[in-house]
Amino acid sequence: xxxxxxxxxxxxxxxxxxxxxxxxxxxxxxxxxxxxxxxxxxxxxxxxxxxxxxxxxxxxxxxxxxxxxxxxxxxxxxxxxxxxxxxxxxxxxxx
Amino acid sequence: xxxxxxxxxxxxxxxxxxxxxxxxxxxxxxxxxxxxxxxxxxxxxxxxxxxxxxxxxxxxxxxxxxxxxxxxxxxxxxxxxxxxxxxxxxxxxxxxxxxxxxxxxxxxxxxxxxxxxxxxxxxxxxxxxxxxxxxxxxxxxxxxxxxxxxxxxxxxxxxxxxxxxxxxxxxxxxxxxxxxxxxxxxxxxxxxxxxxxxxxxxxxxxxxxxxxxxxxxxxxxxxx
Numbered sequence: 001x002x003x004x005x006x007x008x009x010x011x012x013x014x015x016x017x018x019x020x021x022x023x024x025x026x027x028x029x030x031x032x033x034x035x036x037x038x039x040x041x042x043x044x045x046x047x048x049x050x051x052x053x054x055x056x057x058x059x060x061x062x063x064x065x066x067x068x069x070x071x072x073x074x075x076x077x078x079x080x081x082x083x084x085x086x087x088x089x090x091x092x093x094x095x
Numbered sequence: 096x097x098x099x100x101x102x103x104x105x106x107x108x109x110x111x112x113x114x115x116x117x118x119x120x121x122x123x124x125x126x127x128x129x130x131x132x133x134x135x136x137x138x139x140x141x142x143x144x145x146x147x148x149x150x151x152x153x154x155x156x157x158x159x160x161x162x163x164x165x166x167x168x169x170x171x172x173x174x175x176x177x178x179x180x181x182x183x184x185x186x187x188x189x190x191x192x193x194x195x196x197x198x199x200x201x202x203x204x205x206x207x208x209x210x211x212x213x214x215x216x217x218x219x220x221x222x223x224x225x226x227x228x229x230x231x232x233x234x235x236x237x238x239x240x241x242x243x244x245x246x247x248x249x250x251x252x253x254x255x256x257x258x259x260x261x262x263x264x265x266x267x268x269x270x271x272x273x274x275x276x277x278x279x280x281x282x283x284x285x286x287x288x289x290x291x292x293x294x295x296x297x298x299x300x301x302x303x304x305x306x307x308x309x310x311x312x313x314x315x316x317x318x319x
Binding site for chain 1: 147180182183184210218219220222223226227229230233303306307309
């Protein structure tokens, strides 16, 4: 690997780490839950990229499929149920 | 107004100090290749060609077995919390989503099966394949949230528990065959591992869909 390529990879890694930290900070301090869930999914995808860079493709695949995909879907459906529960408390029980 | 700010500063300082301490400990770690060498030495007895799969399904099969049991337990708990309320999604009108799914679901099933199959020799495995299958199921549920298929009670429970059951049967078989609990006869290891992984992937996929639905499926009453 030429030093030029190594430098490019280092720049990529640094950008990835900074983006991960930034996304984590944003999703933890936001008050909009939907936005936080979407950011969590983005965080999972970025994290799986980080696993690829650490040469752990198995973990990367599991993180993308389960951490980002399925957990994201579970969080979104839980959020939808929470909203319906909240609106049902105000405006009568609808099925 | 100054109190919350002070506590914020204190929290940040403590968290920063903890982070610095962790990084320092990380730098002080002795150079050690971990368990890579013992695993590489034992690979010819594992029955599979991929180190990660060998560790997950053979050398540390008990841990993976417990992970499957945890997923089964999660479905159990979700069901014990009550009947499923409808998924908070509107039925989608128009042919686009259904037409897309008609093409996408077979591809997802193929991809999931491939991931399980290829896990024996390279990156892949039951959890990844199961997650792909589960994602296909979730999309099917989202396409028609009001008209879920009626599934036989016993069949549903059997398929969710299939991964744990097959793993347990294979583990007890190893015990009876003199290879220890969760051990394999080297000649049988490959077939048993692929069988366990396939069963586990199907159970994981179905378990994830059931967790997405949350609660027992409508019409699945066993209270009376």
